[in-house]
Amino acid sequence: MSKGDGAVGRACSDRKTDGQLLKARVAPGVELVEDPEGLFELQISKPVGSGSMRGRALSRGLFIALVDFTCTRCPNIPSDTPLQLPSFSSGMWLTVNLCWEGRCEVDIPDGGLGVVAAGDLCVSYSRKRPAEFRYPSGRYRGVELFVNDRVAEEPAFSLLGTGDNVIWRIARKAGPAAVLTGDAELNGRMERLAALLDANDDAMAEYEVLGLLLGLQRRDLSTTKPRFLLTRAQMGMAAAARDEMERALSARHDARTMAAAFGVSATSLNEYFTRAYGSTIATYLRRRRMEEAATQLAQGAKVTETATYVGYANPSKFAAAFKKAYGVPPREWKHASGMGLRSV
Template structure:
């Protein structure tokens, strides 16, 4: 069996276990989004509190608090993490690590990432094992919160196959490793709050077909152009213009599945010149729009 088959088999088992946990612990309907190969699973769930043994998973598990607050303890041979889990707090557990402790009733945004996917993102840093320091603390990190929230929003709109989502998973994993490594002193970037990030994302989506300047994004959140550019890059890994281009190309892919002409699609994503649209599409997606359309037919 190849890697794809192994991932798929592991995914089906993990999904069955997830659904069983939801029946046992969830107090409200859960929303689950998975990719085709099962490398990444996302869920929003409202869970009862836990006191005792945590469920062991073959996957890297990352949970972000959305609502609820209380004492959190997770301990095992790998170490111990203890603190108050509240909205905006993130907790990480490594694959196949047994643990006991307690967690409060809470609404969570959860990411379940296969070991293979995590190793691919962290190969040059030592793989999943490089995340051990991050697993021994709770994280209150505006950047992490913003990126995880953006990934969930992108997954709801486009599934887990967009270039933005794939890059975002890498960004989250590498950021968790870098948090616990010595850092060179640098000028502090004032992060954008989750509500501010949401306003910027909404403005980008609303202006997909028209010109949008970084100055307008800056005005939307009361920042100067340089400040919003640095904070946006810190939160997403992209400069605002890069992110806008990426979102336009993702939207163009959806339109290429319809009968719309290349000219109509170019106009719908903000390009009056179809040649410039084709060049941007090729730069982001690796092929011409017409070739991409042909490949999915």
């Protein structure tokens, strides 16, 4: 398919006046922007968070986007906004998502929440728009490919076979969602697609999509369900424990005490927390305390004051914990930060 044969990015740019940006407010703190070249960007700011999802249409049935969010949740683009992303106004579509950093919740109909972690490739399908996207660790980076079922009709994808629509076949195998962990071939395809986002080479990008879909056809997706499945109640407990620690990093936070408040065991709460945030409650608290300590020291705080600030009554124990986390004693970190030799 040549770049002029129905590429949505070009079609979008044709309707612009004087090369101006088109903007639409999606929700408080969320704005959709389209530039004169047909590049779309979902920009988020307070009260949602910060970051963006930037993407473009490869054809009328394909859309690729890079996501870099610092937030816990982001509302989806409603169907009635004046500015619409191309390709997906009707029909069924696959979403293929490669997580680079953070964790992302995936809605599983009648099955709770699947949490996708870094290195996971998630394949899901839907005829409905999810209301929002949730990132339990507060940070998310990844690449997403949206494939409309109409792509099977495009000549470039004839190698996928004839007969039943190939997108439907993959969707049936995947079920509502399938997660592949550490699949070097498919992850490589997604990585190369990400690199091609700004390359203006739709032919090469479609080649990578073709290889990705052929690979998905060969996988047994029926056995690749989300590794971490949580009910909404379980996710709520994990999030509440995280919020409690973030409100007061210096306080003593005991998993047993928090679990008792929810009516579950400490083992269960730690299991939910690890599925959502990638570590136990105690490990998460130690890491966040050291991150905050590093920030305080870089800003000129005294070591003893910093130790107390992050909940250590004994400066020696604080110094040992800090050196274990950062490889240098807190005084050395503070000195190097003050000289501008170390960034935090």
